[in-house]
Amino acid sequence: MKCPKCGRTIPGVDMIGPTVGNQVVGPLLDGYVAVCPRCRSILGVTVDPSAIAQQVTDAMGALIASQSSHLLAQLRTTIEEAARTTGSK
Numbered sequence: 638m639k640c641p642k643c644g645r646t647i648p649g650v651d652m653i654g655p656t657v658g659n660q661v662v663g664p665l666l667d668g669y670v671a672v673c674p675r676c677r678s679i680l681g682v683t684v685d686p687s688a689i690a691q692q693v694t695d696a697m698g699a700l701i702a703s704q705s706s707h708l709l710a711q712l713r714t715t716i717e718e719a720a721r722t723t724g725s726k
């Protein structure tokens with residue numbers, strides 16, 4: 638392939654990673670920057686799919702954890718109310 642910037646033939650591109658800032662659409666995502674090995678021009682940016690998968694997994698885990706602690710609090714309240722009701726009889 639030829640570099641569109643310097644026009645020299647290059648065997649490939651250097652992948653520089655792992656962190657690419659994407660401050661326009663959201664938080665930082667891990668990714669790679671494709672760089673011409675001759676002139677160091679940035680030819681493209683790609684996001685690391687495994688990093689996205691990890692972020693989704695982390696978010697799901699945090700969501701489930703927050704939900705279950707909420708459910709536990711609700712369950713505790715129900716048990717305490719039941720105990721109070723039973724105790725007053």
Ligand SMILES: [Zn+2]
Nearest residue numbers: 640643673676
């Ligand atoms: Zn180049």
